[in-house]
Amino acid sequence: MPSPVSVLPEARSPKPSQRDERYRLARARALCQARAMTHFDIVRVDPADHLLVRSWLAAQESVQEHDFRGLSPWHPLGALTGLVVHDPDSRREKWAAVCDGEVLGYLNLNLSDRDNTHLVGFEAGVRPDSRRHGIGSALLRHAEERAAEEGRTAICTWLAVPHEDSPDVRGDGGPFLIGNGYQRSLEAAVRVCELAAVDEEALDRLWDECGEKSREFELTTFHGVPDDRLIDGMAYLHQRMYTDMPLGEWDLQEGRITADTVRQWERQRLLRGQLNIQTAVVHKESGDVAGFTEIQVHAAEERHAWQGNTIVDPRFRGHKLGTLLKIANQRRLERMRPFMRYVWTGNAESNTQMIAINEAVGYRLAGHETVFQKKIG
Known part of the structure; x- marks a missing residue:
């Protein structure tokens, strides 16, 4: 048989x-x-x-x-x-x-x-x-x-889970995974910004407020590979993403990110037809990259975009830089892709500070995700 x-x-x-x-x-x-x-x-x-x-x-x-x-x-x-x-x-x-x-x-x-x-x-x-x-x-x-x-020694998956906030999500692999020895390791929320519904006047007021607190910093927007004055600092901040963001019980460990890694990422995006729109903020006195954010547009996609990493160096927090970065990059996206309608993002539910920034610039709750993880070996 x-x-x-x-x-x-x-x-x-x-x-x-x-x-x-x-x-x-x-x-x-x-x-x-x-x-x-x-x-x-x-x-x-x-x-x-x-x-x-x-x-x-x-x-x-x-x-x-x-x-x-x-x-x-x-x-x-x-x-x-x-x-x-x-x-x-x-x-x-x-x-x-x-x-x-x-x-x-x-x-x-x-x-x-x-x-x-x-x-x-x-x-x-x-x-x-x-x-x-x-x-x-x-x-x-x-x-x-x-x-x-x-x-x-560990295996994991991200899975959208049914919730009252997302009534159309009906795939529920959670019980199946738990029955096979997996544990809920990180709870996250999915949000979407409908660009046409953003209150631009409120965003202008927020922009002015952030500008008052960030006079020591300079904004720069670009796409593709960061220039030489930015790339090392951005590599450092990409590496910090592994340890600065809330991870719950998810066994994600510190990464090794260099300028060459960032160049390789952009090369891969180019081959896949992806556009990576980025905004960085530089501390004028030291020249250090204080933070950055990114939005990715996938090939053949003109309605939906995806928020990538956003981070501010702990040395420079308290100047509304995260909000400033988000507004600048969101508006850069609208200039480059005027028919774009939605930007999607996800955050650990415990990351209340970033969630507050996202909601201030127009993101609204759309669903929930969970990292399911199992130790093996």
Whole structure:
């Protein structure tokens, strides 16, 4: 009797003979249901296998549409570029649970080789009509086996969770993860800024108030690689993000960020077609970078943008720099992308100071996320 699941590290899904894609998928689904999904393969997603990639994308889209409505949208181009643009500091493995040529579930692994080499991050999902057949359990087991093979001691995932603040979110993998030994390690909130709804007069008043308290500092806005006078200071502050932001019980350890790391990040964004809009603030007397913020626009996306890191050096806090940075960068985004409508951000629920800044510049609560983590080995 065949095993219910096999792992084929470099195998491709079977090549269907039918040319009509709809017929092929309908036939594959019927076959899997007829066999009660007693067998499926977990295979590495090969970018050259176009039918597999197409089904892999469709599986991810079906999960996002069913489970996470009302949150920041999923776009297939981001998944596609992740298949072919390799990160020099991190290995990103894409796996799929395949039955008769159709992807029923997916597993995306992130194995950092620069820092936090004890940790594996993952994202997993199963098509809504293919659940309750052991696919999610098999993918989770595969993730943990890969983590153990790499000598990692912890594995984690970020997951949007149902909440009264986000009634359209109905995917609830939390109990499943807890039942498999995971713990809630960090509670976070998702907020969105609808740019057209921002009270610009109130923002002007806030800008003037911040300007009065920040006369010792100079603002500069740009996109792409920071210039030489900024890049070392920004690398230092990027590194501080690992330790300055609230982490709860999430086992994220200090990173090693250099100017070359920042250059590599921007190179990766260029290859993925991402725009990174940034504003930094410099202390005039010392020339030190006192803080920065960033907003990222993904390729082929003209309605939604994503807030990246925001940080102010502890030496220079108390001058309203965080608020100043946010307003300047938000307005820079609107000038560069006049049709942009939404900016999304997330914060640990305990990060009350940053939440207050975000709400002051127009962000409103949209949902909740949790980091689920498990110690292994």
